Amino acid sequence: MTVLAAASLTETFDALGAGFEKRHPGVTVSTTYGGSGALAQQIVQGAPVDVFASAAGAPMMTVTKAGLAARPTVFATNVLELVVPKGNPAHVESLADLSRPGLKVVLCDMTVPCGSAAQTLLQKAGVAVRPVSLEQDVKQVLSKVELDEADAGLVYVTDARSAHGEVATVDVPEATAVVNDYPIAVLEKAPNPAAARAFVAYVRSPVGTKALRDAGFGPAP
Structure with a gap:
């Protein structure tokens, strides 16, 4: 399963990815981090991605306007x-x-x-x-x-x-x-949609929420 995530999520998503793999034997989480805008462009240009987590709404909007993701949800905030x-x-x-x-x-x-x-x-x-x-x-x-x-x-x-x-x-x-909302979404053309949905649910679960709060992220609005 391929995840593209904002650079500020690196430590937290590395830990959550490892935890998810333990809960889902046989699933490997491959996460690429970077600027959210550049990651959004990779998705628009056809990169095979399962989950996108952005550090703001605008990059996610780039993806949703292209019809490549639906119903993103905000899972954390940052300042x-x-x-x-x-x-x-x-x-x-x-x-x-x-x-x-x-x-x-x-x-x-x-x-x-x-x-x-x-x-x-x-x-x-x-x-x-x-x-x-x-x-x-x-x-x-x-x-x-x-x-x-x-x-x-x-x-x-x-x-x-x-x-x-x-x-x-x-x-x-x-x-x-000046608060940044962090939205996450399963991509419409996700190669592994079931795993992608499970990962998003894991990020939003009590385990994921605790990991985000421990890292200093604020709660979703």
Whole structure:
């Protein structure tokens, strides 16, 4: 069974995939992670996929408008958080600090949900930022900060948690106003529709819900 999932779901879906395989002997879950927009395009271009899990509604809409998925359901939510290298050498204390001249800020590209959310957050807060790079998924932003290639980056709360102390975090109270919904759907042309439906049910089950909450995801609306 093939799953395409937003990069921010990597750790959680790896664990859920392993748990699903144990409950369904003979089923192998193969998951590819990346920017939700790029994954949606792969589906539209004919990639044989069973399940799609997106970090926002727009990429899923691309798939549903093409008639390739029906009845997606939101299974989790996420918000952004500032991450900085350990020790916070640039002394970033708030979202407003991202406008400081000379500060190396990394964001997701606007074509992926983390980038769209970051742009909305910055606009709402009235903070002008000139990023030194725009990355294709949230894990790339996190990596830049972990490697001290940036002074700060905006990632999801869940990604900051997944770094296990390799980055420091800066609270962003404004982020609660920009919430990303995560929809999931079985593809209409799923090669393994029964397994796909069972996997979506597993993600939405108490076991899946607990794994998502433990990772820092918020509840579905």
